[in-house]
Amino acid sequence: MLKDNLKEVEANIMTACEKAGRNREDVTLIAVSKTKPVSMLEEIYAEGIRTFGENKVQELTEKYDQLPADIKWHMIGHLQRNKVKYIVGKVSLIHSVDSYRLAEEINIQAKKHQVTVPILIEVNVAGEDTKFGVRPEETLRLVEEIASLENVRIQGLMTIAPFVEDPEENRVHFRRLKQLSVDIDSKNIDNVHMEILSMGMTNDYMVAIEEGATMVRVGTGIFGARNYANAN
Template identity: 65%
Template sequence: MIRENLAEVEEKICKACERAGRDRDEVTLIAVSKTKPISMIEEVLNAGIIEFGENKVQELTLKCEILPKKIHWHLIGHLQRNKVKYIIDQAYMIHSVDSLRLAQAISQEAVKKNVTASILIEVNVAMEESKYGVSIKEVLPLIEEVSKLPNLKINGLMTIAPFVENGEKNREIFKELKKLSVDIKTKNIDNVNMNVLSMGMTGDYEVAIEEGATHVRVGTGIFGERNYNID
């Protein structure tokens, strides 16, 4: 099932890139493996995917210990400051930085471990009360402050769009995030680039790609609907 699902997702990514006049290699597929067992992750890994997304620190660290070191683990869920130390040298990229205090905690732990943390600023474009992330108007002031912190690299922006049946409904949200990244790029802030635009999930990743996503986070589309306990 997983190989068939991956083939379908790959085909949709390719077609979305074609429609947008983009190269396929401009888009990174992150397999969202939260709650999925090791056996399923290994199946995806064997199909050539090395980018995996996790929501919870404990799950990421557990899987990181068990699975091959070549995997790039993306922390895509909300990160509490007191848990930063557990993932600072395990997360390939932290997508969910939404406050100066969290960025400071990441910076402090990165200095301790002598690593550079790659982070994205999470933007709540749709201003949903149930979602984390800063508002559009808060992004630039936050980036200007975070960019001064040691052992951090801001590599772009992330958003979690509303859950919709029709991905087309989120097109304006993706356009907004793309426009914001372009605006920030023109500021030429030290230690900041806007190479990564993490947006789009199973229901809307094709639209996100058409609007400039560089990283799409697909869970259900690869692993199926059911939740599984970790092996």
């Protein structure tokens, strides 16, 4: 079943890329494996997927120890400062940085591990009260503040769009995030790159790709509905 799900997702990504006149290689599929058992991750790994996204630090570290070393782990959920020390050196990218204090803690832990940590700035484009993320109009200022941290590299922006019945409703939010990344990139800030746009999930990733997403986070579309009874 998972193999078939993955084939369908891959076909959809290809369709969206073709519609937008983009290359398939320009879009990274992140298999969002939160609450899913290691056996399911192994099944998808066997199909060639090497990029997995987790929401919780404890779950990420447990799976990190059980699965092959060539996996690229992405922290996509809200990250508390006191949990940063557990994932620095293990994750390829942190998607959910929305404050200077969090970036500062990542920098502290990165120096301890003698690594540089790539991050994305999480933007609450739709202004939802229930979501984390910096407001669009405050994003540039935050980027400028974080840019001074030596062991953190801003690689782009991330957003979690509203859950909607019609994915087209989120096009405006994806478009806004893309424009924000272009505006920030035009400032030519040292230590800041706008190479990555992490946007789009199971419900709307095709629209996100059409609007410039370079990473899409697909969980349910690959693994099926989440089982919160297994969540840590």
